[in-house]
Amino acid sequence: MTERxxxxxxxQQRFDARVxxxxxxxxxPAVILDRTCFYPTSGGQLHDTGFLDGVAVNDVVVEQGVIMHLLTAPPPFSPGAAVAGVIDWSxxxxxxQQxxxxxxxxxLIYQRFGFETVSVHFGREESTLDLDVAALPASFMQEVELAANELAYYALDIRAYFIDDAAVSLLPLRRPPAVSGQIRIVEIDGFDYSACGGTHVHTTAEIAPIKLVRQERRRNQTRLTFLCGLRAFRDxxxxxxxxxxxxxxxSADAAAVPxxxxxxxxxxxxxEKSNTELQQQMLAHIVxxxxxxxxRVDGxxxxxxxxxxAPLETLxxxxxxxxxxxxVVGLLASTAGDKVNVVFCRSDDASIHVGDLLREALAHFGGRGGGRPEYAQGGGAPVDAAADVLAYARQQLIQKH
Ligand SMILES: [Zn+2]
Structure with a gap:
């Protein structure tokens, strides 16, 4: 067991220990010390980072009470050596704070609404808590946020202490402890008692501001995302x-923006509507x-x-x-966006098969496409050959008549 x-x-940010x-x-390299300030990832809280004798610690894990400090480089010390550790305080x-x-x-949520927290997660950017309720009342977010901040400013003491099983049963814990024997309690001055191994601030004043960012329904639970302290301030x-x-x-006030x-x-x-109308009128004139x-070929x-x-849509x-x-027979092409689009069409009373005509004309220039007797489209020909594709198709059309 590592002394915690x-x-x-x-x-405490700095400490001396023995390897x-x-x-x-x-x-x-995973260094085991006789004692440490480094918090290992556990109970939903992320691990600390820092240095051991100048070597960076970028992960900390716990295995049966033994803390492992994972280093980014081989350690310059051996078992038995005295080392100095420092954690990244910010x-x-x-x-x-989170x-x-x-x-x-x-x-607060339990006292006001009776919803229990069933799980928590502390992330690098945001933290979440899952409540045992599918939908929150409309006033929930505003009400909880205001009450939480007001409560924080009471600067209630937060204390951590160990008690045994028997004493635990006398405390109004929100959730039963996951461990037995000596149990660590984190108390917010008569307001909350939690069995918890995490690191906490001295008073609730250090938590504010508290911001509820969003709520999401997750099956029959609700996930609440929140930010505390400097994170909330930065947000x-x-x-x-x-x-x-x-x-x-x-050039307006912020309140007028929405x-x-x-x-x-x-x-x-x-x-957009009038632009579409104008474009259609213009196209009608062009056509x-x-x-x-x-x-005219045979009328x-x-x-x-x-x-x-012109984009393909215009064609x-x-x-x-x-x-x-x-x-009417239409032989249309566009080279917009350095890409060849070809669209052939004809009136119902014209007899040419424009699908065949388009396939043949594009194939002649290395492109491809096809379609029905009255409408066809394709592409793939070189951009500088687009006009030639149309001229070639016109020639074919004349020859066939
Ligand atoms: Zn906790």
């Missing part, structure tokens, strides 16, 4: 900055003009049009307009 200094003083053994875990203190915040939130700062940037774009965005969305939708100027207008900018729209007119 963190159990008695979560604020008991050096093993290997996950391909890394990382540890962040974990303490973990103490979870105890406070779980008890607030980031969000405030984003909102201020948005407000500056509108209504302005909504108004802009409506305007955009109207503009009418193309038909008028098109050469059929052969419209040939190659565009450098399709043009085909629809062409097909609506009598006695």
């Amino acid at each position: 200094l963190d159990y008695f003083d979560a604020y 008991v053994a050096i093993e290997e875990r996950n391909g890394a 990382r540890r203190y962040d974990h303490m 973990h103490s915040g979870q105890h406070l939130l779980s008890q 607030y700062a980031d969000k405030a900055r984003s909102l201020a940037e948005c407000a500056a774009l509108f 209504a302005l965005v909504q108004k802009m969305q409506l305007q955009l939708r109207e503009l 009418a003009d193309l038909i008028e100027r098109a050469p 059929v207008a052969v419209v040939e049009h190659c565009s450098a900018s 399709k729209q043009m085909a629809t307009l062409l097909r609506a007119q009598p006695q």
Whole structure:
């Protein structure tokens, strides 16, 4: 068993210890000390990082009470040596704020709503707690967030101590302890008693601000994501900055941004609608003009049009307009986006099979495609051959008549 200094003083950052053994875990040197401040990943809380005699510790695990410090490089010391350890305090203190915040939130939610916390997870960016309820009341998020922050400012003492099984039964624990014998209790001054091996702040004042980020339903439970302390502050700062940037774009107050965005969305939708209408009108004019100027083959207008900018969708729209007119064959191509799109079409009263015509013409230039007698599309020909594909198709069409 490794002596756990963190159990008695979560604020201790430096310590001296003796090396008991050096093993290997996950391909890394795993140092066992007689005592340590390093918290191992356990109870939902992430491990500490830091240094042992200047060598970085990037993972800490516990095996039957023995703490393993996983190093990033071979240790410059041997078993029996005295070493100095130091933990990354900002990382540890962040974990303490999140973990103490979870105890406070779980008890507060239980007292106000009767929902129990069934599991917790402390992540690098966000932490979550799962409640034994499928849906939360509408007022839940706002109410809990406000009450949690108010409670935090009472600066209630948070203490950790060991008691035995018999004494545990006298405490109003939210959940029964997972271990027996000597049990470590983390108490928020008469408010919450939890059997917990984690590291905690001295008073609830160090947890604030507390922010409930979101809720998600997970089967018959609800997952609550929260941020405490500096994490919540940073989140607030980031969000405030984003909102201020948005407000500056509108030259408005931050509070006016949602209504302005909504108004802009409506305007955009109207503009898109009128733009579509205008485009259709314009296409109708272009198509009418193309038909008028098109050469006739046996009374059929052969419209040939190659565009450098029209997307495939526009070619399709043009085909629809062409097909609506009598006695028309449309040979359309586009080289937009350095890609050849070819669409052939004809009116129902014209007799040519444009599917065959398109397949043949594209194949001649290394492309491919095909379709029905009255409509076909394809591509794959070199961009600089697009106009030639159409000319070739026109020649074929003339020859066949
Ligand atoms: Zn805990």
